Amino acid sequence: MLEVADIFRIHGPAWRQTVPLSLGQLKVMSAIEQCRTAALGGHVLRCSGCARLEISYDSCRNRHCPKCQASAAHRWLEARQADLLPVEYYHVVFTLPAAISAIAWYNKAVLYGLLFDVAAQTLRTIAADPKHLGAHIGATLVLHTWGSALTHHPHVHGIVPGGGLSPDGERWVACRPGFFLPVRVLSRLFRRRFLEELAALHRRGQLRFFGEYDALADPAVFAQWLAPLRAREWVVFAKRPFAGPDAVLAYLSRYTHRVAISNQRLIALDERGVTFRWKDYRAKGRTRYKVMALSADEFMRRFLLHVLPAGFHRIRHYGLFANPVRRDNLAKIRELLHVTTVDIAPVSDNTSPDTAQPTFVCRHCGSPMIIIDILQRSQPIRAPPAQRGAA
Structure with missing residues (x-):
């Protein structure tokens, strides 16, 4: 199957010499x-059932890598089930x-952070x-910076329970x-608050x-x-409620650790490009599913538009779900809803995946595989040699 890695390996070295x-x-x-x-590096494995030998090479664990995000999403979802x-x-x-x-492209950390905070505040x-819900709510927000064609399109997806705690914290207030x-x-x-904060950033010289x-x-x-931005309608929409907690988890599994494009969406790499x-x-029905061809250089450029600043958190919790108070608030809400309290482990969304212990299962007989040797990596992950004109 064609992978983003193949495109980078074949076309990346020459392209890096021509662009900053x-x-x-x-x-x-x-x-x-x-x-x-x-x-x-990696592991040499032996199946405890059929004794088959296999080599499993290690993952890069980079949050922009299409191959690494499925396992990262699975670990994150396990931590979130109790919430x-x-x-x-x-x-x-x-x-x-x-x-x-x-302008967000040139000010990623500042404006992506502002997008998170203003959306949550809104x-x-x-x-x-009191004219609407009259309650304190919690929300989980996930940043995506791309459109389906890999264009730069920053937006946040919010997952929000349909209700919240009353101002005195003694009642659960459900929405209609x-x-x-x-x-x-x-x-x-959202429009008013974002533009106010944007103007304040400009006055402080932060853009x-x-x-x-x-x-x-x-x-x-x-x-x-x-x-003109003050008079234009800004796109905010709310979808119908999920069909229960399982549907929420299914949605989160698709969105929390998604990257700009998955390997499954790639069709070909040939003389036409990618x-x-x-x-x-904007289209309706089945006509909205289309095929696009880009030169390899343009495909790589668009993919790299979505590299986040180092240390930037793309999943954030607000209100009742803010990390310092989430455990106590969830316990309180379950008490008010008369449901069984679930033990919630204090898991950080930004725990390094390198701490996860790898487990291997034989693809032939399903038995556990035992690590019999460790292959050392030949080099650390680092940037390729600097190219001319690099920023």
């Missing part, structure tokens, strides 16, 4: 190229307009309003069945502008550029 890439992008390319190869409540859950999406997405503010919060109200507050956006460094030009499947959300 950040150190983070170079490291991602290197990690994906080396993933599950002899370069990273689910026996209530309706809703899926809410907050999207940045194209104009702001363009949900909590409207939910706390099938309806969480009014989307229009969420959209207007950077390059190329065609150079002029936005001037306060008067920036204010003029912001004006051909892959994508979904056109």
Whole structure:
């Protein structure tokens, strides 16, 4: 099966000599190229049932690698199962307009962080309003920066229980069945608060502008550029409630550790470039599923648009689910809902996957496989040699 790693290995070395890439992008390319190869070492295994010998090479564990995220998602979901409540859950999406997405590319850490915080603040503010829900809520937000065609399209997906704690913390306040919060109200507050914070960042000199956006460094030009965004509708939508906790977990398994494109969507690498499947959300029905061909250089450029800043957390919890208070709040809510308390281990979303103990099962007979030798990695994961004109 064609993989992103194949494209990087075949076309990456020449392309890196012609374009400026950040150190983070170079490291991602290197990690994906080396993933599950002899370069990273591995294990020699013997099946305890049929005595078959096998070599298993180690993974790169990079969060942008299509091959590594399935196991990372599985571990994360196991930690989250105990957090689910026996209530309706809703899926809410907050999207940045194209104009702001363009400057977000040069200000990833600042504007992605702002997107998280303003989306969470919007949900909590409207939910706390007695005209709507009148309760303190919790939310889990997941950042995605891509559209299906690998374009830069920052948005956050929110998973939110349909209710919250009353202001005095003594009652569970449920939303109306099938309806969480009014989307229009969420959209207007999200727009206002984001633009206010964006203007404040500009006043403090915390935004950077390059190329065609150079002029936005001037306060008067920036204010003029912001004006149309105040009148435009911003995309916020809420999907119907999930069909129970199992559906919430199924959704989270698809979204929490997703990367810009999976290997399963790749079709071919040939003289036309890279051909892959994508979904056109503006079309309807079966016509929205399409095929696109990009040159290998353009495919790599688009993939690397979505490399996150080092240390940036793409899954965050807010309100009742904030890490310091989540355990106590969930216990309180279960008590109010008269459901059995579940033991919740204090697991961090950012625990290094390197601490997980590998387990191996024979693909032929299903018996456990025993590690009989360890193959040392030949080199650490590092960026390829610096290319000319690197940023």
